[in-house]
Amino acid sequence: xxxxxxxxxxxxxxxxxxxxxxxxxxxxxxxxxxxxxxxxxxxxxxxxxxxxxxxxxxxxxxxxxxxxxxxxxxxxxxxxxxxxxxxxxxxxxxxxxxxxxxxxxxxxxxxxxxxxxxxxxxxxxxxxxxxxxxxxxxxxxxxxxxxxxxxxxxxxxxxxxxxxxxxxxxxxxxxxxxxxxxxxxxxxxxxxxxxxxxxxxxxxxxxx
Numbered sequence: 001x002x003x004x005x006x007x008x009x010x011x012x013x014x015x016x017x018x019x020x021x022x023x024x025x026x027x028x029x030x031x032x033x034x035x036x037x038x039x040x041x042x043x044x045x046x047x048x049x050x051x052x053x054x055x056x057x058x059x060x061x062x063x064x065x066x067x068x069x070x071x072x073x074x075x076x077x078x079x080x081x082x083x084x085x086x087x088x089x090x091x092x093x094x095x096x097x098x099x100x101x102x103x104x105x106x107x108x109x110x111x112x113x114x115x116x117x118x119x120x121x122x123x124x125x126x127x128x129x130x131x132x133x134x135x136x137x138x139x140x141x142x143x144x145x146x147x148x149x150x151x152x153x154x155x156x157x158x159x160x161x162x163x164x165x166x167x168x169x170x171x172x173x174x175x176x177x178x179x180x181x182x183x184x185x186x187x188x189x190x191x192x193x194x195x196x197x198x199x200x201x202x203x204x205x206x207x208x
Contacts, residue, residue, distance in 0.1 A: 042115040042201055047189040048108040050101060052153045057100040061093045113185055115198065118205045120160070120183060134183055136205035138162045144195040156191025158198060159184050 003010055003017040010017055069075045079086035110125035118137070124130040140163050146156040160183040188194050 037117045040114045044113040046187040049153050057097040115201050136202045157186050
């Protein structure tokens with residue numbers, strides 16, 4: 001027999017048309033179940049680890065000291081000739097590290113990643129409020145990474161790439177979507193477990 005809605009040839013025992021979804025029994029197209037996308041299925045909040053952030057900030061400071069020594073002035077020589085400059089450098093590094101920790105802690109308190117049925121929302125309410133969303137249908141890949149230091153503190157990074165994003169450009173200024181079309185979530189505790197949960201939610205959302 002043929003479908004009365006689209007004319008497709010179908011089996012005599014079929015209940016629905018495989019082409020248009022027309023119900024042979026009720027005479028109506030099959031309606032897809034509506035997806036509830038206003039309920040948070042999973043909330044992920046990055047962990048602010050003071051030891052980890054301290055090491056990261058100290059590393060940044062060491063890199064800057066090296067760059068200044070190479071490109072501007074030889075700091076070790078200056079420290080020997082004028083010991084006071086060594087104390088000044090130490091004080092600047094201490095202020096920098098303390099500032100990074102205080103500002104970072106405040107940001108993490110206002111940072112959330114909410115996973116819904118078909119999308120993930122990134123919310124950053126520190127200083128300038130920022131909210132963005134990414135539909136799962138645009139997700140190309142989900143990966144998990146752990147550096148040596150991250151493994152020491154049971155932390156990791158989850159990266160959600162879209163077709164327009166690249167895995168080679170990591171912006172550490174924010175944990176979310178700033179400067180790219182994907183989502184990078186840093187400082188995730190129990191990252192392997194969280195990674196599997198996020199992958200499952202996204203796969204289910206794409207199937208919806």
